Amino acid sequence: MKPQVEIYDTTLRDGSQGEGINFSVADKLRIAEKLDAFGVHYIEGGWPGSNPKDIEFYAQARRRKFKNARLAAFGSTRKKGVPVESDDQVRLLLEAETPVVTIFGKTSMLHVKEVLRCTPDENLAMIGDTVRFLKDHDKFVIYDAEHCFDGYKLDPEYALATWQAAEKAGADFIVLCDTNGGCLPDEIAAITKVAVSKLNCKVGIHTHDDIGLGVANALASLAAGAVHVQGTINGYGERTGNCNLTSVIPCIAFKLKKSCVPAKSLPKLKELSQFVDEIANMRHSPRQPWVGSSAFAHKGGAHVNAVQKLTTSYEHIDPALVGNRRTVLISDLAGRSNIVIKAQELGFKITNDTPELKAILNRVKELENQGYEYEAAEGSLALLIGKTLRHRKVPFTVETYHVSMRRDSRESICEATVHIRVGKTVHHEVAEGDGPVNALDGALRAALARSFPRLKKVTLTDYKVRILDSGTGTAAKTRVLIQSSDGQHEWGTVGVNENIIEASLQALADSMEYALLRK
Numbered sequence: 001m002k003p004q005v006e007i008y009d010t011t012l013r014d015g016s017q018g019e020g021i022n023f024s025v026a027d028k029l030r031i032a033e034k035l036d037a038f039g040v041h042y043i044e045g046g047w048p049g050s051n052p053k054d055i056e057f058y059a060q061a062r063r064r065k066f067k068n069a070r071l072a073a074f075g076s077t078r079k080k081g082v083p084v085e086s087d088d089q090v091r092l093l094l095e096a097e098t099p100v101v102t103i104f105g106k107t108s109m110l111h112v113k114e115v116l117r118c119t120p121d122e123n124l125a126m127i128g129d130t131v132r133f134l135k136d137h138d139k140f141v142i143y144d145a146e147h148c149f150d151g152y153k154l155d156p157e158y159a160l161a162t163w164q165a166a167e168k169a170g171a172d173f174i175v176l177c178d179t180n181g182g183c184l185p186d187e188i189a190a191i192t193k194v195a196v197s198k199l200n201c202k203v204g205i206h207t208h209d210d211i212g213l214g215v216a217n218a219l220a221s222l223a224a225g226a227v228h229v230q231g232t233i234n235g236y237g238e239r240t241g242n243c244n245l246t247s248v249i250p251c252i253a254f255k256l257k258k259s260c261v262p263a264k265s266l267p268k269l270k271e272l273s274q275f276v277d278e279i280a281n282m283r284h285s286p287r288q289p290w291v292g293s294s295a296f297a298h299k300g301g302a303h304v305n306a307v308q309k310l311t312t313s314y315e316h317i318d319p320a321l322v323g324n325r326r327t328v329l330i331s332d333l334a335g336r337s338n339i340v341i342k343a344q345e346l347g348f349k350i351t352n353d354t355p356e357l358k359a360i361l362n363r364v365k366e367l368e369n370q371g372y373e374y375e376a377a378e379g380s381l382a383l384l385i386g387k388t389l390r391h392r393k394v395p396f397t398v399e400t401y402h403v404s405m406r407r408d409s410r411e412s413i414c415e416a417t418v419h420i421r422v423g424k425t426v427h428h429e430v431a432e433g434d435g436p437v438n439a440l441d442g443a444l445r446a447a448l449a450r451s452f453p454r455l456k457k458v459t460l461t462d463y464k465v466r467i468l469d470s471g472t473g474t475a476a477k478t479r480v481l482i483q484s485s486d487g488q489h490e491w492g493t494v495g496v497n498e499n500i501i502e503a504s505l506q507a508l509a510d511s512m513e514y515a516l517l518r519k
């Protein structure tokens with residue numbers, strides 16, 4: 001069955017123009033395969049006329065089989081004054097051997113006069129010639145009308161003439177582009193309506209997020225009759241980025257209730273978003289709508305209490321529909337419900353009627369008041385709950401420790417000594433490190449590994465320091481958050497003290513103790 005809205009992915013072309021995004025050919029192929037499996041309808045792989053890497057991508061992509069998506073090569077209309085058949089950039093589009101070719105051309109009189117510096121008629125000829133030439137070579141041709149909305153506002157008659165030039169030459173789609181990303185949804189809807197009423201071929205939309213309306217503008221255009229939307233995974237792209245497909249796809253499916261990608265793919269949306277971030281080496285943004293880790297995270301006590309009774313009370317949709325999940329955050333805003341849900345999540349048997357609940361909540365609020373933070377320190381929170389419920393014995397204690405630093409003419413050396421008590425045994429270890437915390441971590445781990453060899457697998461993956469009440473200068477409190485991993489799971493722990501070494505030791509010891517608790 002044909003979808004009501006087609007999804008055109010340009011992560012590999014427009015997305016790669018985003019700051020900090022750089023894909024190798026192998027990266028692009030992996031992303032293309034993932035997008036194909038997910039079920040987008042078109043994958044724009046690059047601009048063969050702009051760089052050899054994109055030529056190489058098409059050479060390799062051509063040997064692969066795509067099940068759902070059609071590959072598109074991207075380029076521009078022919079140069080002014082050059083016959084289309086002798087334009088190198090257009091020739092490279094054919095050599096990419098894709099079933100679809102997308103070309104952009106100028107809509108705006110301003111760009112024709114000031115940027116292209118050609119006559120309005122020459123621009124119309126450039127559009128018509130290029131579309132016709134590609135159609136003559138049996139391509140499915142998508143015409144991207146650049147600066148479409150700004151151009152229409154400036155000179156509606158000329159804008160319309162450019163779209164009609166593409167249509168007359170046989171374009172299969174006219175895609176209206178808000179290239180500078182500065183239009184409002186009302187303008188997008190009104191101009192889309194004009195295009196839909198004046199053109200016989202189908203109309204698509206391509207938006208940018210410069211004023212935070214990339215997705216809203218795409219939806220406005222779809223409501224006004226467009227049937228094809230272009231965008232990028234996670235909204236990568238020039239400046240503030242493109243229309244974010246990981247937002248617009250679920251909006252189309254769940255809010256507009258129109259078909260786009262296969263229904264069975266929607267629960268894989270978060271995974272797709274994370275996958276592409278991973279390949280791009282970008283941190284997955286927790287505040288991304290729909291797919292971010294905070295998208296269904298509840299913090300305020302009243303919210304958590306209500307969600308416990310009725311999930312729809314503070315959730316616009318079931319998070320599982322897009323592969324996300326509900327989480328509960330623990331903070332000084334927390335109520336009993338936060339603690340109960342979080343404790344259950346961490347594996348404790350606890351209900352709203354557990355008598356120790358009040359003591360746990362009070363302890364959390366007291367410690368948060370001292371500067372502890374448990375939102376990212378589930379490990380420390382689990383230990384706190386465990387201690388209050390008296391569910392377990394303390395596996396080890398740090399009896400004494402000593403950290404020293406010296407510097408000679410060539411280098412500085414940090415050394416740490418720790419004494420650990422495990423039952424009746426005391427282990428003593430010394431370690432050197434790149435800094436005091438690194439040395440302490442080494443000594444602590446070596447001492448504990450003598451009784452608990454499996455702690456050798458635990459590694460420190462992140463270390464964050466925040467100075468609290470910084471008005472007091474060097475006497476201020478320091479909060480240390482560390483992230484640890486045993487290769488399979490990750491957990492966070494926290495320490496707070498005026499002394500950064502002491503705060504670090506608390507977080508390190510919590511991390512080891514939590515690793516033992518997990519089994």
Ligand SMILES: [Zn+2]
Pocket residue numbers: 014179206208242
């Ligand atoms: Zn764009």
